[in-house]
Amino acid sequence: MERKALVVLSGGQDSTTCLFWSIKKYKAENVYAVGFDYGQRHRKELLCAEKICKNAGVGFEVIKTPIINELSANALTREDIQVDKQKPEDSTPNTLVEGRNLLFLSYAAIFAKTHNITDLVTGVCETDFSGYPDCRDIFIKSLNVTLNLAMDYNFVIHTPLMWLDKADTWALADSLGVLDIIKNETLTCYNGIIGDGCGECPSCFLRRRGYEEFLKRKGN
Amino acid sequence: MERKALVVLSGGQDSTTCLFWSIKKYKAENVYAVGFDYGQRHRKELLCAEKICKNAGVGFEVIKTPIINELSANALTREDIQVDKQKPEDSTPNTLVEGRNLLFLSYAAIFAKTHNITDLVTGVCETDFSGYPDCRDIFIKSLNVTLNLAMDYNFVIHTPLMWLDKADTWALADSLGVLDIIKNETLTCYNGIIGDGCGECPSCFLRRRGYEEFLKRKGN
Numbered sequence: 001m002e003r004k005a006l007v008v009l010s011g012g013q014d015s016t017t018c019l020f021w022s023i024k025k026y027k028a029e030n031v032y033a034v035g036f037d038y039g040q041r042h043r044k045e046l047l048c049a050e051k052i053c054k055n056a057g058v059g060f061e062v063i064k065t066p067i068i069n070e071l072s073a074n075a076l077t078r079e080d081i082q083v084d085k086q087k088p089e090d091s092t093p094n095t096l097v098e099g100r101n102l103l104f105l106s107y108a109a110i111f112a113k114t115h116n117i118t119d120l121v122t123g124v125c126e127t128d129f130s131g132y133p134d135c136r137d138i139f140i141k142s143l144n145v146t147l148n149l150a151m152d153y154n155f156v157i158h159t160p161l162m163w164l165d166k167a168d169t170w171a172l173a174d175s176l177g178v179l180d181i182i183k184n185e186t187l188t189c190y191n192g193i194i195g196d197g198c199g200e201c202p203s204c205f206l207r208r209r210g211y212e213e214f215l216k217r218k219g220n
Numbered sequence: 221m222e223r224k225a226l227v228v229l230s231g232g233q234d235s236t237t238c239l240f241w242s243i244k245k246y247k248a249e250n251v252y253a254v255g256f257d258y259g260q261r262h263r264k265e266l267l268c269a270e271k272i273c274k275n276a277g278v279g280f281e282v283i284k285t286p287i288i289n290e291l292s293a294n295a296l297t298r299e300d301i302q303v304d305k306q307k308p309e310d311s312t313p314n315t316l317v318e319g320r321n322l323l324f325l326s327y328a329a330i331f332a333k334t335h336n337i338t339d340l341v342t343g344v345c346e347t348d349f350s351g352y353p354d355c356r357d358i359f360i361k362s363l364n365v366t367l368n369l370a371m372d373y374n375f376v377i378h379t380p381l382m383w384l385d386k387a388d389t390w391a392l393a394d395s396l397g398v399l400d401i402i403k404n405e406t407l408t409c410y411n412g413i414i415g416d417g418c419g420e421c422p423s424c425f426l427r428r429r430g431y432e433e434f435l436k437r438k439g440n
Contacts (some may be wrong), residue, residue, distance in 0.1 A: 066285055071330040099330040108327060110291040110319040116322040133372035146366040152321040153351035 002030050005119040005158070006112045008104055009033040011049035012188045013207060014123030014161055017169055019058065020079065020176045021160045022121045028057040032117065034108055035060065038068040038100075042192040052185055063107055068100060101134035102143065109147045109155055118154055125161040125169075137162050166210020167217060174214070183211075222250055225339040225378070228324055229253040229267035229280065232408045233427060234343030234381055237389055239278065240396045241380045242341045248277040252337065254328055255280065258288040258320075264411040270406055283327055288320060321354035322363065329367045329375055338374055345381040345389075357382050386430020387393045387437060394434070403431075 005026045009015045022031045035049045046062055053060035101124060108120050124135045133139060137159070144157045161169055173182040187195030189204050197204035225246045229235045243253045255269045266282055275279035321344060328340050344355045353359060357379070364377045381389055394403040409417030409424050417424035 003253050010400060042393070061285055063287065063290070067283065067327065069283055070283070071327060073332065074355065091239060097369055098333060099326060102326055102366070103323075103330075106319060107287065110323075114291065134370045136369065139366070139369040142362070142366040142369050146359070146362040149356065149359040150319055150354045 002026070003119055004030045004032070004115075004117040005121050006108055006115075006117045007031060007033040007058075007121045008108050008123070009035050009049045009053070010123075011035065011045035011047070011052065011186060012123075013173075013186045014125060014169060014188075015181055016052055016182055016186045017173045017176070018121050018123040018160055019052065019056065020178045020181075022158075023056060023058065023174065025177060026119070031058050032115065033058055033060045034111055035062045035102055036068075036107070037062050037064045037066075037168070041067055042187060042190075044192055044194070045187040048185060048187045048194060052181065057182075061111075065103065065107065065110070068103060070096070089093075099134065101132075102141070105140075105143055105157070106147065109151065109153075112149055112155070113153050119156050121156060121158045121160070123161050124159055125164065127161075127163060127165045165213075167213035168204055168212055170214035171217070174218075222246070223339055224250045224252070224335075224337040225335045225341050226328055226335075227251060227278075227341045228328050228343070229255050229269045229273070230269070230343075231255065231272065231406060232343075233264035233393075233402055233406045234389060234408075236269070236272055236402055236406045237393045237396070237398075238341050238343045238380055239272065239276065240398045241392065243276060243278065243346075244396055246339070251278045252335065253278055253280045254331055255258075256288075256324055256327070257282050257284045257286075259286055262407060262410075264412055264414070265323045265407040268405060268407045268414060272401065275401075281331075283331070285323065285327065285370060288323060291318070319354065321352075321359070323436040325363055325377070326367065329371065329373075332375065333371055333373050339376050339378060340415075341380070343381050344379055345384065347381075347383060347385045385433075386426055387433035390431055390434035391437070394438075420423045 004027060005022045006018045007015065009019055033053050035046045037043060037046060041158050050060055051093050055144060105120065105122060112120060124140060126135060126137050138159055140159055143156060147155050164172065184195045187194045188207050190201035191198040197207065223246060225242045227242050229239055237255060253273050255266045257263060270280050273423060325340060325342060325380045332340060344360060345354060346357050360377055360379055364375060367375050384392065393399050404415045407414045408427050410421035413417040417427065
């Protein structure tokens with residue numbers, strides 16, 4: 001039996017690259033994607049995700065989870081909190097949504113088991129860590145065991161970007177033949193501008209710096 | 221600094237006994253409780269929980285989480301599915317809500333950290349296991365590690381009932397001086413009848429058998 005994979009898709013650079021990584025590995029007909037509507041500033045990213053999946057021939061479903069916004073306050077979901085321009089030195093950035101990957105991957109796992117899918121794919125990455133504890137490899141490995149025990153099921157969590165830097169992620173998209181899709185159709189910018197973004201928020205800064213480094217390494 | 225505890229409270233026998241266990245251990249002013257409204261058949265149990273907390277001087281909050289019902293189908297939340305009268309021999313009972321304790325404890329943990337609470341108390345019990353994988357001690361221990369990694373915080377999950385049978389749980393309520401509250405004010409029955417219940421569903425059967433065993437051991 002062919003394995004099926006469920007991609008946790010935000011419509012950003014990282015998870016969209018993981019989508020195409022999954023399509024190459026499992027074939028489009030065995031790949032599904034879920035996005036989460038948790039009251040984030042930029043629901044537009046879910047429209048990006050939907051469009052990309054449609055064009056790629058992959059089923060996509062949005063799961064509404066307002067509870068994430070209710071349980072903790074942070075700048076990504078609360079309009080009255082400003083996104084920090086620079087990461088605070090001694091603490092996690094105020095875009096931290098406490099427990100977000102824990103909940104996203106738990107929901108994805110429940111959805112996956114219900115659809116006889118064993119493999120979960122997420123774009124979390126320890127290299128561009130930024131102090132989010134639930135992006136660490138040790139957390140993902142612990143969660144994999146916890147999910148398997150919780151549901152008595154053999155989930156396998158894949159993290160193709162875990163040890164890549166942003167330049168490597170651009171190179172991966174390039175090798176998968178989807179550089180243009182990632183560059184033009186994904187939304188990473190905290191200010192909601194598709195593609196190259198506002199150029200000023202921390203997310204645009206990391207994205208652009210990675211892209212320039214990717215071009216340099218490629219020898220352009 | 222005194223430790224604070226958050227009890228996951230359903231208004232049933234087990235979690236209510238845990239509430240009073242927590243009050244004895246931490247004092248009422250350091251104990252909080254959360255209940256979950258996930259579209260269960262008997263939301264009346266949340267009213268039981270609320271009343272019990274009020275009388276005990278403990279803060280109580282209900283967290284709405286309809287997503288649990290949306291993600292998987294089962295007899296506790298879907299009115300078109302009948303509760304099995306007897307546990308199926310080869311499978312988990314159809315009252316299984318896939319991943320329920322995983323999500324409840326994850327929500328509780330996020331809520332707890334936001335309120336500077338480290339200790340989580342849950343009534344899960346491996347003795348009356350019934351095939352729910354997320355009632356097992358090994359799951360709880362794995363989840364404890366996962367939560368601590370997810371949020372970089374030192375949660376301690378307490379499971380006072382893990383190795384007790386139902387008769388032991390009645391004895392614990394008795395030793396805490398709350399036997400009457402547990403007997404008369406909690407709701408365990410799948411058919412929504414407070415106290416001794418309908419007497420016919422699997423939950424009432426276990427509750428009554430445990431009570432009779434407790435009385436026998438006590439020598440009444």
